Amino acid sequence: MLRRISELPGVERVAIGTLVPWREAGGFGPGFQFNVEGYAKANGEEDPRARFRTVSPGFFAALGVPIVEGRDFNDSDRTDGDPVVIVSQSVAQRMFGTRNVVNRKLMWTDPVMKFIDVSTGPRRIVGVAADVDDENIVPGPALTVYHPFDQEIGGGRLFVHATSDPYALVPSITRIVRELSADQPVEQAATLDDIRAEVLAPERLNALVFGGFALVALTIAVVGVAGVLAFSVSARTREFGIRLAIGSAPRHLLTRVLTEGAVIAALGIVVGVAGGLLITRVAGGFVPGLRVPGAVPALAAAAVLVAAAIIASLMPAARASRIDVIQALRAD
Numbered sequence: 001m002l003r004r005i006s007e008l009p010g011v012e013r014v015a016i017g018t019l020v021p022w023r024e025a026g027g028f029g030p031g032f033q034f035n036v037e038g039y040a041k042a043n044g045e046e047d048p049r050a051r052f053r054t055v056s057p058g059f060f061a062a063l064g065v066p067i068v069e070g071r072d073f074n075d076s077d078r079t080d081g082d083p084v085v086i087v088s089q090s091v092a093q094r095m096f097g098t099r100n101v102v103n104r105k106l107m108w109t110d111p112v113m114k115f116i117d118v119s120t121g122p123r124r125i126v127g128v129a130a131d132v133d134d135e136n137i138v139p140g141p142a143l144t145v146y147h148p149f150d151q152e153i154g155g156g157r158l159f160v161h162a163t164s165d166p167y168a169l170v171p172s173i174t175r176i177v178r179e180l181s182a183d184q185p186v187e188q189a190a191t192l193d194d195i196r197a198e199v200l201a202p203e204r205l206n207a208l209v210f211g212g213f214a215l216v217a218l219t220i221a222v223v224g225v226a227g228v229l230a231f232s233v234s235a236r237t238r239e240f241g242i243r244l245a246i247g248s249a250p251r252h253l254l255t256r257v258l259t260e261g262a263v264i265a266a267l268g269i270v271v272g273v274a275g276g277l278l279i280t281r282v283a284g285g286f287v288p289g290l291r292v293p294g295a296v297p298a299l300a301a302a303a304v305l306v307a308a309a310i311i312a313s314l315m316p317a318a319r320a321s322r323i324d325v326i327q328a329l330r331a332d
Contacts (some may be wrong), residue, residue: 002056004176010112010164014150015059017157018052018070020191021134022199028052032112034145037104037105037122047109048143050091050134052118056149060086060129062161070102070127077126077148081121084151088144101128106145118152137199166191221268221305222312229261229316240323250321257320265306273298 007016019027024053031049041047051132052238057073060066068089085106092101105122113120118173129146133139167189174186190198233240240253293301 001177001180005158005160008169008172008176010162010169012163013058013161015159017159018054019134020157020195021132022137023188023195025135025199029250031143032108032110034106034108034110036107039095040088048089048108050143050145052147053134053144054147054149054152054209059146059159062159063132064161065132066130067127068105068130070125072127073146073148077321078150081151083121083123084126084148086129086146087125087314088129088131088142088146090131090141091145092128101125116153118277123147133248137196149287154288192204193285218304218308222308225261225264225309226312226315228264229257229313230319232260233257233316233320237323240320244323253323254317254321257317258310258313261309261317262306265309269302269305 001014002014028051031051034049034050035041035047041220055073057075057077060072067086069092070086073084073086084192087101087106096104104123105124106125107122108118108120129144130143131139133142135142158173160166160169160173170186170189173189177184177186243253244250280290280292
Protein backbone atom coordinates (compact mmCIF):
# COMPACT_ATOMS: atom_id res chain seq x y z
CA MET A 1 0.00 0.00 0.00
CA LEU A 2 2.75 2.45 0.93
CA ARG A 3 4.63 1.72 -2.30
CA ARG A 4 1.59 2.18 -4.54
CA ILE A 5 0.42 5.37 -2.81
CA SER A 6 3.94 6.84 -3.00
CA GLU A 7 3.79 6.41 -6.78
CA LEU A 8 0.70 8.61 -7.13
CA PRO A 9 1.29 12.01 -8.81
CA GLY A 10 1.54 14.74 -6.19
CA VAL A 11 2.61 12.41 -3.36
CA GLU A 12 6.01 13.26 -1.92
CA ARG A 13 6.12 11.00 1.13
CA VAL A 14 3.83 8.47 2.76
CA ALA A 15 4.03 6.70 6.13
CA ILE A 16 1.98 5.00 8.85
CA GLY A 17 1.65 6.13 12.46
CA THR A 18 -0.18 5.17 15.63
CA LEU A 19 -2.78 7.91 15.92
CA VAL A 20 -4.00 11.18 14.42
CA PRO A 21 -2.35 14.12 16.20
CA TRP A 22 -4.68 16.11 18.48
CA ARG A 23 -7.87 14.43 17.27
CA GLU A 24 -7.06 11.15 19.04
CA ALA A 25 -5.31 12.67 22.05
CA GLY A 26 -5.23 10.33 25.03
CA GLY A 27 -5.81 7.24 22.90
CA PHE A 28 -2.92 5.44 24.60
CA GLY A 29 -3.46 6.81 28.08
CA PRO A 30 -0.94 8.83 30.12
CA GLY A 31 2.06 6.85 28.86
CA PHE A 32 4.01 3.84 30.09
CA GLN A 33 6.88 3.58 32.54
CA PHE A 34 10.35 2.95 31.16
CA ASN A 35 13.99 3.09 32.13
CA VAL A 36 17.33 3.21 30.35
CA GLU A 37 20.58 1.42 30.81
CA GLY A 38 22.88 3.15 33.28
CA TYR A 39 20.31 5.58 34.69
CA ALA A 40 20.56 5.88 38.47
CA LYS A 41 17.26 6.76 40.11
CA ALA A 42 17.10 8.90 43.22
CA ASN A 43 15.62 7.47 46.40
CA GLY A 44 11.87 7.08 45.98
CA GLU A 45 11.95 8.16 42.33
CA GLU A 46 9.58 6.28 40.06
CA ASP A 47 10.32 5.37 36.47
CA PRO A 48 9.23 8.15 34.10
CA ARG A 49 6.39 7.68 31.64
CA ALA A 50 6.61 8.05 27.88
CA ARG A 51 4.12 7.89 25.05
CA PHE A 52 4.18 4.64 23.07
CA ARG A 53 4.12 5.14 19.30
CA THR A 54 4.63 2.79 16.35
CA VAL A 55 5.66 4.29 13.01
CA SER A 56 6.90 3.17 9.64
CA PRO A 57 10.14 4.31 7.98
CA GLY A 58 9.72 7.82 6.59
CA PHE A 59 7.19 8.91 9.23
CA PHE A 60 9.35 11.74 10.53
CA ALA A 61 10.15 12.97 7.03
CA ALA A 62 6.45 12.90 6.11
CA LEU A 63 5.63 15.16 9.05
CA GLY A 64 8.71 17.34 8.61
CA VAL A 65 10.20 16.28 11.95
CA PRO A 66 14.02 16.33 11.96
CA ILE A 67 16.15 13.47 13.25
CA VAL A 68 18.61 15.36 15.44
CA GLU A 69 20.86 12.39 16.19
CA GLY A 70 21.27 8.92 14.75
CA ARG A 71 19.04 7.58 11.98
CA ASP A 72 15.46 6.94 10.98
CA PHE A 73 13.93 3.48 10.83
CA ASN A 74 14.55 1.49 7.65
CA ASP A 75 13.38 -1.73 6.02
CA SER A 76 15.89 -3.81 8.01
CA ASP A 77 14.11 -3.00 11.29
CA ARG A 78 11.91 -6.10 11.24
CA THR A 79 10.71 -8.69 13.72
CA ASP A 80 13.73 -10.93 13.13
CA GLY A 81 16.15 -8.01 13.52
CA ASP A 82 17.70 -6.15 16.41
CA PRO A 83 14.96 -4.52 18.57
CA VAL A 84 15.37 -0.77 18.13
CA VAL A 85 13.60 2.46 19.07
CA ILE A 86 13.82 6.18 18.38
CA VAL A 87 13.31 8.55 21.31
CA SER A 88 12.23 12.17 21.43
CA GLN A 89 14.59 14.94 22.52
CA SER A 90 12.76 15.23 25.85
CA VAL A 91 13.51 11.58 26.62
CA ALA A 92 17.17 12.07 25.70
CA GLN A 93 17.50 15.14 27.91
CA ARG A 94 15.52 13.63 30.78
CA MET A 95 17.43 10.37 30.92
CA PHE A 96 20.87 11.18 29.53
CA GLY A 97 21.32 14.94 29.65
CA THR A 98 23.76 14.72 26.72
CA ARG A 99 23.71 14.05 22.99
CA ASN A 100 25.45 10.67 23.43
CA VAL A 101 22.21 8.72 23.21
CA VAL A 102 22.58 6.45 20.18
CA ASN A 103 23.24 2.77 20.97
CA ARG A 104 22.08 3.12 24.58
CA LYS A 105 19.49 0.61 25.79
CA LEU A 106 15.87 1.37 26.75
CA MET A 107 13.48 -0.97 28.54
CA TRP A 108 9.75 -0.74 29.24
CA THR A 109 9.11 -1.39 32.95
CA ASP A 110 5.37 -0.78 33.06
CA PRO A 111 3.44 -3.92 34.12
CA VAL A 112 0.78 -3.11 31.55
CA MET A 113 3.17 -4.16 28.78
CA LYS A 114 2.69 -7.87 29.45
CA PHE A 115 -1.05 -7.47 28.86
CA ILE A 116 -0.62 -5.80 25.47
CA ASP A 117 2.08 -8.28 24.38
CA VAL A 118 4.94 -5.78 24.23
CA SER A 119 8.36 -7.09 25.18
CA THR A 120 10.07 -5.54 28.19
CA GLY A 121 13.51 -6.57 26.94
CA PRO A 122 16.22 -4.01 26.11
CA ARG A 123 15.98 -2.10 22.84
CA ARG A 124 18.80 -0.21 21.19
CA ILE A 125 18.24 3.50 20.61
CA VAL A 126 19.12 4.26 16.99
CA GLY A 127 17.97 7.87 16.78
CA VAL A 128 16.67 10.98 18.50
CA ALA A 129 13.80 12.92 16.91
CA ALA A 130 12.64 16.43 17.68
CA ASP A 131 9.68 16.57 20.07
CA VAL A 132 6.26 16.07 18.52
CA ASP A 133 3.42 16.86 20.92
CA ASP A 134 0.57 15.00 19.24
CA GLU A 135 -1.61 15.35 22.35
CA ASN A 136 -1.79 19.12 22.79
CA ILE A 137 -2.35 21.95 20.32
CA VAL A 138 -0.07 24.16 22.43
CA PRO A 139 3.06 22.01 22.31
CA GLY A 140 5.03 21.13 25.41
CA PRO A 141 7.80 18.69 26.27
CA ALA A 142 6.84 15.29 24.87
CA LEU A 143 8.49 12.15 26.22
CA THR A 144 7.88 9.71 23.38
CA VAL A 145 9.35 6.36 22.37
CA TYR A 146 8.87 5.28 18.74
CA HIS A 147 8.96 1.64 17.62
CA PRO A 148 9.36 0.35 14.06
CA PHE A 149 6.06 -0.64 12.52
CA ASP A 150 7.30 -4.18 11.78
CA GLN A 151 8.50 -4.88 15.35
CA GLU A 152 5.53 -3.95 17.54
CA ILE A 153 1.76 -3.60 17.49
CA GLY A 154 1.05 -1.25 14.62
CA GLY A 155 -1.11 1.79 14.16
CA GLY A 156 -3.52 2.34 11.35
CA ARG A 157 -3.20 6.01 10.46
CA LEU A 158 -1.92 6.93 7.02
CA PHE A 159 0.15 10.11 6.67
CA VAL A 160 0.64 11.57 3.20
CA HIS A 161 2.86 14.55 2.44
CA ALA A 162 1.52 15.99 -0.81
CA THR A 163 2.84 18.64 -3.16
CA SER A 164 -0.65 19.32 -4.55
CA ASP A 165 -4.17 19.55 -3.12
CA PRO A 166 -4.22 16.67 -0.59
CA TYR A 167 -8.00 16.26 -0.75
CA ALA A 168 -7.75 15.55 -4.49
CA LEU A 169 -5.68 12.45 -3.62
CA VAL A 170 -8.30 10.91 -1.33
CA PRO A 171 -10.26 9.03 -4.07
CA SER A 172 -7.06 7.53 -5.53
CA ILE A 173 -5.75 6.50 -2.11
CA THR A 174 -9.14 5.01 -1.19
CA ARG A 175 -9.18 2.99 -4.41
CA ILE A 176 -5.70 1.54 -3.73
CA VAL A 177 -6.61 0.58 -0.17
CA ARG A 178 -9.88 -1.05 -1.26
CA GLU A 179 -8.10 -3.03 -3.98
CA LEU A 180 -5.79 -4.49 -1.35
CA SER A 181 -8.43 -4.95 1.36
CA ALA A 182 -12.06 -4.46 0.36
CA ASP A 183 -13.31 -4.25 3.95
CA GLN A 184 -10.75 -1.73 5.15
CA PRO A 185 -12.51 1.58 6.00
CA VAL A 186 -10.95 4.81 4.75
CA GLU A 187 -12.50 7.75 6.56
CA GLN A 188 -12.02 11.17 8.15
CA ALA A 189 -9.35 12.30 5.69
CA ALA A 190 -8.12 15.74 6.74
CA THR A 191 -5.05 17.94 6.69
CA LEU A 192 -3.32 18.66 9.99
CA ASP A 193 -4.40 22.30 9.66
CA ASP A 194 -8.03 21.24 9.38
CA ILE A 195 -7.68 18.83 12.34
CA ARG A 196 -6.19 21.66 14.38
CA ALA A 197 -9.14 23.90 13.49
CA GLU A 198 -11.57 21.08 14.33
CA VAL A 199 -10.01 20.50 17.76
CA LEU A 200 -9.90 24.23 18.51
CA ALA A 201 -13.53 24.84 17.45
CA PRO A 202 -15.04 24.37 20.97
CA GLU A 203 -12.40 26.67 22.53
CA ARG A 204 -12.99 29.28 19.84
CA LEU A 205 -16.74 29.12 20.43
CA ASN A 206 -16.20 29.54 24.16
CA ALA A 207 -13.88 32.48 23.53
CA LEU A 208 -16.48 34.08 21.25
CA VAL A 209 -19.30 33.64 23.76
CA PHE A 210 -17.30 34.86 26.75
CA GLY A 211 -15.90 37.68 24.64
CA GLY A 212 -19.48 38.75 23.88
CA PHE A 213 -20.36 38.74 27.57
CA ALA A 214 -17.19 40.69 28.34
CA LEU A 215 -18.12 43.29 25.72
CA VAL A 216 -21.59 43.67 27.27
CA ALA A 217 -20.03 44.03 30.73
CA LEU A 218 -17.55 46.62 29.45
CA THR A 219 -20.38 48.58 27.80
CA ILE A 220 -22.36 48.56 31.06
CA ALA A 221 -19.25 49.76 32.91
CA VAL A 222 -18.69 52.60 30.42
CA VAL A 223 -22.33 53.70 30.60
CA GLY A 224 -22.22 53.50 34.39
CA VAL A 225 -19.09 55.63 34.71
CA ALA A 226 -20.41 58.17 32.23
CA GLY A 227 -23.75 58.34 34.06
CA VAL A 228 -22.15 58.80 37.48
CA LEU A 229 -19.87 61.57 36.21
CA ALA A 230 -22.68 63.28 34.28
CA PHE A 231 -24.79 63.34 37.45
CA SER A 232 -21.80 64.63 39.43
CA VAL A 233 -21.16 67.44 36.92
CA SER A 234 -24.83 68.39 36.91
CA ALA A 235 -24.92 68.50 40.72
CA ARG A 236 -21.75 70.61 40.91
CA THR A 237 -22.60 73.19 38.29
CA ARG A 238 -22.47 76.03 40.83
CA GLU A 239 -19.14 74.78 42.20
CA PHE A 240 -17.63 74.72 38.74
CA GLY A 241 -18.99 78.19 38.03
CA ILE A 242 -17.32 79.56 41.17
CA ARG A 243 -14.04 77.90 40.25
CA LEU A 244 -14.17 79.49 36.83
CA ALA A 245 -15.08 82.86 38.32
CA ILE A 246 -12.05 82.88 40.64
CA GLY A 247 -9.67 82.06 37.81
CA SER A 248 -9.66 78.31 37.29
CA ALA A 249 -9.04 77.43 33.64
CA PRO A 250 -11.55 75.21 31.78
CA ARG A 251 -8.79 72.66 31.14
CA HIS A 252 -8.37 72.27 34.91
CA LEU A 253 -12.03 71.29 35.22
CA LEU A 254 -11.60 68.92 32.28
CA THR A 255 -8.59 67.27 33.96
CA ARG A 256 -10.42 67.10 37.29
CA VAL A 257 -13.42 65.23 35.91
CA LEU A 258 -11.22 62.86 33.87
CA THR A 259 -9.20 62.11 37.02
CA GLU A 260 -12.39 61.30 38.90
CA GLY A 261 -13.32 58.84 36.18
CA ALA A 262 -9.88 57.19 36.38
CA VAL A 263 -10.17 56.97 40.18
CA ILE A 264 -13.58 55.28 39.88
CA ALA A 265 -12.03 52.73 37.46
CA ALA A 266 -9.00 52.16 39.71
CA LEU A 267 -11.18 51.53 42.76
CA GLY A 268 -13.31 49.15 40.72
CA ILE A 269 -10.18 47.28 39.57
CA VAL A 270 -8.89 46.93 43.14
CA VAL A 271 -12.24 45.62 44.39
CA GLY A 272 -12.58 43.36 41.33
CA VAL A 273 -9.11 41.84 41.76
CA ALA A 274 -9.73 41.18 45.45
CA GLY A 275 -13.12 39.64 44.73
CA GLY A 276 -11.73 37.61 41.85
CA LEU A 277 -8.93 36.15 43.97
CA LEU A 278 -11.42 35.27 46.71
CA ILE A 279 -13.82 33.60 44.27
CA THR A 280 -10.94 31.74 42.60
CA ARG A 281 -9.78 30.39 45.95
CA VAL A 282 -13.29 29.21 46.80
CA ALA A 283 -13.90 27.75 43.32
CA GLY A 284 -10.48 26.03 43.42
CA GLY A 285 -11.84 23.73 46.10
CA PHE A 286 -14.46 22.44 43.64
CA VAL A 287 -12.58 22.71 40.31
CA PRO A 288 -9.07 21.18 40.48
CA GLY A 289 -6.43 22.92 38.41
CA LEU A 290 -8.20 26.29 38.34
CA ARG A 291 -5.56 28.95 37.70
CA VAL A 292 -5.45 32.72 38.10
CA PRO A 293 -4.58 34.64 34.89
CA GLY A 294 -0.99 35.79 34.67
CA ALA A 295 0.28 39.32 35.17
CA VAL A 296 0.20 40.27 31.47
CA PRO A 297 -3.52 39.57 30.82
CA ALA A 298 -4.46 41.09 34.20
CA LEU A 299 -2.54 44.31 33.46
CA ALA A 300 -3.97 44.42 29.93
CA ALA A 301 -7.53 44.10 31.29
CA ALA A 302 -6.85 46.83 33.85
CA ALA A 303 -5.49 49.13 31.12
CA VAL A 304 -8.60 48.51 28.98
CA LEU A 305 -10.90 49.34 31.91
CA VAL A 306 -9.02 52.53 32.80
CA ALA A 307 -9.00 53.62 29.14
CA ALA A 308 -12.74 52.88 28.89
CA ALA A 309 -13.40 54.92 32.05
CA ILE A 310 -11.42 57.88 30.70
CA ILE A 311 -13.25 57.72 27.38
CA ALA A 312 -16.58 57.54 29.24
CA SER A 313 -15.52 60.63 31.22
CA LEU A 314 -14.83 62.76 28.16
CA MET A 315 -18.39 63.93 27.58
CA PRO A 316 -19.12 64.92 31.22
CA ALA A 317 -15.65 66.53 31.43
CA ALA A 318 -16.23 68.53 28.24
CA ARG A 319 -19.59 69.64 29.60
CA ALA A 320 -17.94 70.82 32.84
CA SER A 321 -15.29 72.81 30.96
CA ARG A 322 -17.95 74.61 28.87
CA ILE A 323 -20.12 75.76 31.80
CA ASP A 324 -21.25 79.38 31.48
CA VAL A 325 -20.08 81.25 34.60
CA ILE A 326 -23.11 83.62 34.80
CA GLN A 327 -25.64 80.81 34.40
CA ALA A 328 -23.74 78.64 36.91
CA LEU A 329 -23.73 81.39 39.57
CA ARG A 330 -27.46 81.96 39.09
CA ALA A 331 -28.17 78.25 39.62
CA ASP A 332 -29.74 77.16 42.93
